[in-house]
Amino acid sequence: MKTNILTVALSLFSLMAVAQKSEIKSAEKAVDKGNYTEAKAEIEKAESLLADANDKWTERFYVAKGNTYLGTGENVSIEDMLTASEAFKKAAEMGSNEAQEGLLNVRNSLVQSAVEDQSAENYKSASDKLYTSYELNPQDTLYLYFAAANSLNAQDFDTALEYYEKLRDLGYDGAETEYLATNVETGEQEAMPKEQRDLMIKTDNYTDPEDRELPSKKGEIAKNIALIYINEEKMDEAVEAMEDAKRENPDNVMLLQAEADMYYRMGDKEKYNEIMKEVLEKSPDDPAIYYNLGVTTAELGDTEGAVEYYEKALELDPSLSEARMNIVVAILAKERELIDEMNNLGMSKEDSKRYEELEEERLEVYEEVIPYLEDAIEHDPTNAEIIRTAMNIFNALDEEEKAQVLKEKLEELQ
Template identity: 25%
Template sequence: MKKLILIVAICSLAGAGYGQKKPKINQAEKARTDGELAEAKQIVDEAIEHEKTKDDGKTWYYRGLVYATLDTTSNPEFQNLADNPLETAMEAFAKADEIDPEGNKYYITNDAGLPVLKDQQLNVLWGHYLNQGVEAYQSENTEDAVKYFTKTQVIQPKDTTGYIYAGLAAQSGKDYETAAKNYYVLIDDLDYHSKDIYNSLIYIEGSVNKDDEAALAIVRKAKEQFPDNIDFAKTEINTLIRMDKVDEAKAEIEGAIEKEPDNPELYFTLGVMYEELDNKEKAQDAYQQAIDADPDFYNAVFNLAVLNYNVAVDLIKEKNNLGISQADQKKAKEMQKTIDAKLKAAVPHWEKANELQPNDRTTLETLQYIYNQLGMDEKLVKVSKQLKTMDGEQ
C-alpha cells in the first residue's frame, strides 16, 4: 500500500513538472503584431518567471516590445492592462542589454523582410511621443504636451530635447513647478546652458515663488556661464537691491576690485549697480574705469554711450515740452546748446561701439540720428550707407 502511495506521489510531481511548460517567447511577438496584446503580455509575464527563459535576453527584449505597445495602443481594451507600461518596457530593454550587452539578437523584421534593430525601434518610439507632444502643444493642451514630452525623457534620459519641450509646455500652462523641475535637470544634470532657460528659472524663483535667494543663486550661475551678458549683471544687482543688500553688493564688488584692480568686468558690474540706483555720475565713472582697464571692452563702451546719449534724450524731451512763450523759446535755445554738447560727448563712445561691433543696428541708427542732429553730413552719409548695405539695398 505504501508503495502505491509513493508511486502516485511521484506521478503527481511529474505531472506538475510537465504542466509548467516553457513559454514560447516567439509567440509573444506574433501575438503583439497580431494585436492580441493581452495574450502577448501573459506570455512575456510568464517567461520572465520561468527557469528556462528568465535569463534569456530575448525574453526581456520581447517584454519591452509588448509593454511599449501597451503604452502606445489606442485600443481601450488593452489600455489598462498594466500600470506604467513605458517604464516597465524600458526596464525590460535595460535587462536585455544587461544579459547581452552587444544586443545582436534584438531585432524584429518589418513588412519588407528587413531587420529593425532595438535602437531603431526606440528612436521611433521616442519620435512618436515627441510628435504627440508637439501636436498637443499646438492645440494648447499643455498638460498632455508635458505628459508626452516626459515620456521621451523615459526613453532617452540623456537627450535634452524632452526636458526643454516639457519645461516650455509646463511654463506655458503655468505649471511652474514642473517647468522648474525640467529646467534644473537641464542645467544641473545635463550640462545644458541656455540664456532662455536661466531667464525662465530666474522668473519662476523670483516672481512666482518669491524666493529671492534661489533667484540670486540662479542669476549667479547664469553669470558664470555667460559672463559678458549685460542683462544677467543687471538682474543680479536688481535682485540684491530688492533684497535690501545694496551695501553687500557694493562691498562685494569693491572688495573684488581691490584684488583685481585691472579687471574691467568688475568696474562694469559696479557701473551697472550705480545705474540701477540712478546714480548716473558714479555709473559713468565706473564704466570709464572699465574702459581704461580694457579700451575694447564692448559692454562698458556701449553702456557709457547709452548713458551719455540718454542725458541728451531727456533734455530733448524736456525741451519739446516747453511752450511758445518768449521765455520758453529762450530757454529752448539755451537747452539746445547743452543738448548738442551732450550729443557730441556721446559720439566717440558710439563710434567706438560701432568699431567693436560694426553691424549692430542700434548703434548705427543712434549714430545716424546724432550725426543728423549735429549736421555731421559726411559721417551721416557713411553710416546711412552702412545701414542700407545691411538691409540689402544698393
C-alpha cells in the same frame, strides 16, 4: 487511487512546462524577426504559466519579455519601456548578463528619444523620458538634472520645482570633467566616457582629444528654484531658498550671481547692484559682470557710473558691441530731460534765455557721444542703426560733410 492522481498531476505539470517553453521560444523567434506584436501575444500566453516554470526558464522568460517590449528601441512608449525594464530587472536579479545589457539599452533608448523630443521642442515628453531613465538608475542624477531643465522649458513649473528641489536635497553638484573628441566624419566634438574616448582616439575615426572642466550647477539650481517661486509670486520662499543655498555654499560665485539675478527679477535693482559688486570682487576680470552692472546702473539713472562699467567691459572684451551701443544710449538719455524741460518753457524773456542754455547743453551731449558713435561704427560698419544715429547728430551739429558721408554709407547698406 492516490498513485493515479499523482501521475495525472505530473502529466499536467509536464504539459504546462512544455507549452510555456514553446511559447517562450516562439516569442524569442518573433523578436529575432522583428515581429513584436506576435512576440507580445506569445509572452502573454507564457506568463499565465510562469508559476510552474523553473529558474532557468523563468529567467529566459523575463529576458524575452524585456526584448519584446523594448523592440528596436525606436518610437516605443514610456509604458512599454517601463514594462521592458521591470522584466530585465527580474532577469538580472536571477543573474542574467543579457538582462543587464537590456537595462542599459532601455535607458539609452529613453535618452535618445528624449534628445529627439528636445530637438523638436517637445519638452514635456523629453522630461518624462529623462526622469524615467533616472528612476531606472537613481545614481545617475545627471538625467534628473536634464529632466528638470526640460520641465522648466515646458513651463511645467510644479514638476520643475519638484525635480530641482530633489537635486538640491541630493546635494547634486554637476561639476565634472567632460571628455571630448572630434568625429572625423562629421567634424563635430562629441562627449563620451573617458575610457571610450581614449579607445576611439586610437582609431582613425576620432581626433583632437580634449578634457573640459564643467562648473558646479548648484548656483543654477538655486537660481531656478528661486525664479520659479518668483514666477508664482512667492517672494518670501524665493529669498529663503536662496539663503539656504548660500548657507551651504557661502563662497560660491555662481550662487551670488543667481541671488543678484533673483533680486533683478524682483525689481530690486539697487540690491542687484550691491550683490553684483560682491561678485565683481571675486571675478574682477569678467567683462559680463561689468556689462550687467552698466545696464542696471543706467536703469537707476547713474549715467556716468554706467558708462564707466561699459568702458571697463570693453577694455576686457573689445568685441562687446552691445556695450558700445549702450554707452551711446546712456549718454543720449541725458537729452530726454533737457527736451522735457525745453517743451515746458513759456515765451518769456527768462524762458527764452533758459531755452538757449538747454539747447547748448543738448549740443554738448551730442559732442560727448560722437567719439563713442565713431568707435561703434568702426567696430560694426554695417550697423544701420548706429550710422543713422551718428548722421542725425552730425546734422544737428551742422557738420554737413560728415553727415553726408554717413548718408551715402547708409544708402549703400540699403
